[in-house]
Amino acid sequence: MSLQRASGVLLHPTSLPSRHGIGDLGKSTYEFLEFLQASGQKYWQILPLGPTGYEHSPYIMNFSSFAGNPLLISLEKLVDQGLLETGDLSPLMPTATTQPHQVEYDRVIAHKTPLLTKAAQAFFEQFPPGVHHDYEQFCRSQPWLEDFALFMALVEENPDKTWNQWEPGLARRNRPAMATKRQELRDRVNYHKFTQYIFFDQWRQLREFAHDRGIQIIGDISIYVCFNSADVWANPDLFQLHPDSLEPAYIAGVPPDYFSETGQLWGNPVYNWEKLQETGFAWWIDRFRATLNYADLVRIDHFRGFEAYWRVPGGETTAIHGEWVKAPGQAFFETLRDSLGHLPVLAEDLGLITPEVEELRDRFNFPGMKILQFAFGDDLTTNPHLPHNSPCNAVIYPGTHDNDTALGWWHSLDDTTRLRVTHYLGYDRPEQVKEVHWDLIRVALASIANLAILPLQDVLGLDSEGRMNDPSINAGNWRWRYPSNHLLGQDLSQRLQHLTQIYRR
Template structure:
């Protein structure tokens, strides 16, 4: 029987978030740099570009804790695109502050400040735009119902010094529509700015997506399973989440105690009231996935195991010890998504890392979703390690050297003791460059798709690491401080390896 899966042949991909792409004023944008990156991938026969969630981030820069499941990150707004389309003037560049082209990191506060300056400029020029453009904008607003709540949510947050919504005055916290209607009229310009920014971001990203399609590049997005408590999603749909109306948590998400933590992990996100999602025919979930499938070709679903069952902890708990496993209606939801798409397969990659139970594996296999394998997890000396290359059975996998949450492969190698290094070298014939050696091991596996972070292709150490889980400082800031031309040889080496193992597109 032919497997109906999204991955059908051997191929290659690179993980690099758009903020990392060189060429933007402070960080990478949905502009010329992204197009040049797509052209590089095409040139070297690399078929997939993977990135993290494109949504706005929290104050620490994490795209996995967003104020919206639907909006796009304003940091990605490309200035040159706006100038070319006549929404701002080239002379406005002087008002936007210095560039950051030669630094390995960017500053979130500067990026937020740039967003505000661009928003004011877009508002100033809006009245002079053509009637046709204004009609396009209003049409887009009517087709994207989420933007009203999102724009209002952000405007209120700014009004109250970015406090979380459960600390707002009562009328705002409870989303008193009669009261808010009057307030929105008074703050119409602020709300218009947020809507304009999202409209432009949407247009810019669709231009990038169409460009990628022309060059045969498939885009892999990322969707967190849970949503942030401090989000427009929760604020405007309280009944769908395990929170009281005042914002206090009834139940919260996390994972139980394990080898790594005797108290487990508390994530602080509200769990879902699945019974209410069922009663609404999963409307919110289906809109959430529909939005993502409009933006990308494939979607990595973070914490996929939550669709089979989730660890539910009381809202007042300080640790995850006293939680309980609760079943989720994942099968029903995935069937509805499949019907919505009218497809023989779901374009979803299941993030199934860690301790995975049989119900999770059964759900993944029932829908023929590719799972994930991380090579850095493979070499603990145990022959039954599921990440060992010889234990990766079948083709319906995405193999990675590491993800955004891992050390770079160079620093991973340096962290091993001499005995481990000798054992791995002897068995896998590691070269002088352990990063390239790990890449080659991944290329050799049966998995249909092999992806590596750009840092591993460039053999960078942990000074270029993107995120350290469990920490909140200095994550998500890294960006390339070289031009794409300057990494041409590294991409060529990666592509040649891929060609040797039948993974590059001819």
């Protein structure tokens, strides 16, 4: 896929301001899109949108790779639909222990779930089964929805158990047992169908608004799914599980790397690629289609896992004792191309990348990623992340959601590396570098990479308090919220637009 020269901003919707403790698909998101338009940006990049569980990682702890996160639903829009009343919407107020600019997920869930439940009750009172044609059509058009809605109702009934610990008839998907539970839990099953309908209807409106302003959305597919998810429960044969316990036989991760000396142990089950290939990769093709229903391009997280993946025996506490196993990446992408006709894919090709991974990426002309924070190691001549070494068919970032902010990174550098960065940016001494975040933004925009994506934290000039994720730790990530006292005003917009125009983005 060849990209036109352009730029955009990386920001997950959870990070936007709202009255309810978490960003949503309401007013602030529309205002953010207007800021992008005024700033000359053509892309909005997001993280995976699925409903999150433990620690709320959108990559590792999704209950479904097809569903949307109901916490992102705008309550104000439900008032506009007559499903809630204005008096229902008291804001989620900070407490004495509230951390500024952080999503407090437990409080958000307790705050929003009763209101979403009330809206669902009002909806089904107004529209008995068979009456609301858009809702009925949505349910018929989403083949994953029935399993997901029942799965979530069962998760609520069994809050301390993973699906393989449910009663055997449900864990092994006995049809009579599932039918009985679907009837017994029908109110909660209908609730989860309703929230998915509302989520995707609100997202459809938002995406149309973005398109009307010349902005495309870059979605994200995490290569793996959570073990305790509707995906694994509904398709256990597609994953490497123990046949008796249904526990993962192997779990996913990466070996020791830049982020961790013991590697990263993600805990997700790895795929049974032989079974997937026997089915013509049907589940994966459905997943891409579902993602392209809400995004225009798709970033594939951990792309190298399609060429070979690191699997670690279940029960290990680090990722050190794993092994590389080949995956049928070429056959998969050929099948996907035959099914979709066009592959609007960006490849996250970071980490331990081999010539075989590069060959797979280049065979399908997928743009790879270049990260400026990785560009200033010992070798300033051949480092592939230096902007002058980038190919045109690439996406360049100052940093991603896994990096510190540009300012936080700068403050963490040793003296030698800081001097390399200083000289590359055109200064003599580090103390002359006053706004390193804008320097890196300028370098990214000036690079020959066709697409430049800028984290909003760097546009705002935030220090490490704006970091979204630190892969070296498990707890406390994915909570950053855009500080509403930093206004996305005209001065900021004009500054970004000015650089965008200079470098023909």
